[in-house]
Amino acid sequence: MNLPARRIALRSERKRYNDTLRDYNTYVQQFPNSFFAGIAGFKPNEAYFEAAPGSREVSESQFLESGGNGAAGHSATRTGSLRVGKCDKAESGG
Numbered sequence: 001m002n003l004p005a006r007r008i009a010l011r012s013e014r015k016r017y018n019d020t021l022r023d024y025n026t027y028v029q030q031f032p033n034s035f036f037a038g039i040a041g042f043k044p045n046e047a048y049f050e051a052a053p054g055s056r057e058v059s060e061s062q063f064l065e066s067g068g069n070g071a072a073g074h075s076a077t078r079t080g081s082l083r084v085g086k087c088d089k090a091e092s093g094g
Contacts, residue, residue, distance in 0.1 A: 014049045021048060 014023070025044045028037040
């Protein structure tokens with residue numbers, strides 16, 4: 001999985017987690033659920049996922065060091081400080 005696809009998948013899962021947590025909190029705070037939730041020991045949970053402020057910024061050097069190649073089906077090798085990508089034959093048409 002390439003880096004952009006990982007970011008999309010991670011964003012989707014974070015949203016799903018936060019939405020589920022919001023639904024849980026709403027459920028345990030509504031009457032009569034709050035009455036039974038209180039007896040059973042369920043409490044609202046404020047553990048929402050929040051990304052760190054600088055986590056959305058990735059420098060090109062961090063991208064290259066992480067092995068990201070920017071496109072599925074491509075392999076990349078490092079030549080000195082230059083990064084050279086090679087496509088699969090099926091993708092390049094040859």
